[in-house]
Amino acid sequence: MASPNKPTTSQRKFDKAFKAEALRMLDEGQSVAQVAKSLNVSDQLLHTWKHAHKKQIQKQASNGELLAENERLKAQLKRAEMERDILKKA
Template identity: 40%
Template structure:
């Protein structure tokens, strides 16, 4: 049995998060009304509070750009550290065999 992965538009997510306030902050009741999983709605709510959910008042595109740049730089750092370790080992090898 395969599960269908449902995708939701940014507008739907933003409206769902707004409905939480209409239900006095009750995520469970809001999720039942919308027919989505409570954990999914909770994740959207957390992202909205962090400014990462597009379409909400807290959304900050500059924050998203900084987060993406941070991820890219972390990947580059990891590659550079791995290259440095390889060069250290190669230097030690050639120093022993020269």
């Protein structure tokens, strides 16, 4: 008899490689339903992974843009400091 304090079903754990394979299958054009059935996971779980992956990609793109802007601003500041130093010496 199952204890009332413990769940009777165990939650499966999926590693990064498993999730990556699922996302690859989706990227190759298979439907969520096909991949879910093939991997024995729920459609909702695949949608969750897909959404999280999309969010991560957007975050990485945003970080890249911020890094590029930071480098541009550093170069601009360096030029302004050099111009100021030249004007001080003149």
